[in-house]
Amino acid sequence: MTKGLVKEIGIGIALAFVGFLIWQGYDILPLMFLFGFFAAIYFVAESKGLVKPVGVQEVTNKNINEVYFDDIGGQASAIKELKEALDFIKNYEKIKELGIRPLKGILLLGPPGTGKTLMAKAAATYTDAVYIATSGSEFIEMYAGVGAQRVRKLFKTAREKAARLGKHNAMIFIDEIDVLGGRRGQNSSHMEYDQTLNQLLVEMDGLKNHDSVKVLLIAATNRADMLDPALLRPGRFDRHVKVDLPCKxxxxxxxxxxxxxxxxxxxxxxxxxxxxxxxxxxxxxxxxxxxxxxxxxxxxxxxxxxxxxxxxxxxxxxGEKLDKRPNTDELKRVSVHETGHALMSEILKPGSVSTLTISPRGNALGYMRQTPEDDTYLYTIDYLESQICIMLAGALTEELIFGNRSTGASNDFEKAVDLAKRIIVSGMSTLGVVSEDTVPKDKMHDVITEIIREQEARVKNSLLSYRRKIIEITDILLEQEQLSGNDFRILVMENNEPLEKVSVS
CATH class of the missing domain: 1.10.8.60 (Helicase, Ruva Protein; domain 3)
Structure with missing residues (x-):
């Protein structure tokens, strides 16, 4: 439950209590006087900076371990770009001679968990700035004007804290700014969103280079497409730093x-x-x-x-291993299914199997995990067709051993169809270069079916000669529950049976 929601519930309960007292005939004037007295004390304390604004986390060197850029790994490019922007603040007098305008805002873009918050903390340490953190959701409430007031108070608090500590720089970090900075006009029934964003734009426009305390706003989001264009223009968030998933x-x-x-x-x-x-x-x-x-x-x-x-x-x-365990027949089918995946993976790319197990985890009764040779960002048609073959191999191995398939392959089929669709929209199918939006659905279905059937034929022809080997590995997997990639390869190569390389061109 958020602090804002607790506050709203508290106000509602208080009003209901006052209404109950009036209904019972009590004189509420002493109670109102007492409430006004405490409210006045709170207002004075807050104006003096003795009360921390709701949702604001003040971080100074006195109450948190400093974070340095050296503590952040895998983001060398993002750190380099961020440091360049921060150097405008550290070397203010030098850049002033060159006529460079210091940046007002830095936007950190990237998936969750990539270190955007850590980078903001490290930026505060790097510039010796007071660090104040909050999130976009702290500014949005049902009462009009509350969010705008909190934005004003946030910037005021940053300046006051920096002045009190004798520092010339203050850094405000707003996480998940897409909640606060979404495109205006989308919430026609709730103008509070637009008022709050307008106030943030006004505060950013009011940041001056000659202020005794220089305020830098850093924000983070993984939904940059939702942000209002007014936030992204030069003069507000001047620098956009991409904090992406790390490479190997x-x-x-x-x-x-x-x-x-x-x-x-x-x-x-x-x-x-x-x-x-x-x-x-x-x-x-x-x-x-x-x-x-x-x-x-x-x-x-x-x-x-x-x-x-x-x-x-x-x-x-x-996910964690589950206590549930399939019955004997189901476990044998799972073992056959996963052995098929692993065997096809080794046929297409020797040494690619990392782990093979029939221990239930999450929503899977078993799984085969591959070891990528290197990070891959571009995929050829050979690679995509190979992956389709591996996805189909589980069900086709079941069919080879038991004469039928099971519902356990439904997720494999979904992935195979997605890969086939990627082949089409990438212009690598018989349709040539096409747009997914303009291809008729029945035509798309026909080409996907054609791609899937072609790979099915390749998988069937390949697995047919390994029927006895599949049964042997299945029995061992049932006994041990898990095989490493090396153990699996040793079992496959027993009796000097080399794996047949299947062409997917």
Missing amino acids: DGRAEILKIHTRNKPLESDVELKEIARETFGFSGAHLESLANEAAIYAFREGMYKITRKHFKDAIDKVIM
């Missing part, structure tokens, strides 16, 4: 930071873990290191091993 080297750097206080076994290779965590944010990697330490603690070990990190990756991606 960045992930290794982040893992190094989060394992500094953790004892690691000699078999732990952070670069290998970074390679297996494509798409992880900094928050995911912090959780990964913490979960690995928890696994070591559960086993009574004093060092974190490679296996603990492997299990932690599965937990972060899929």
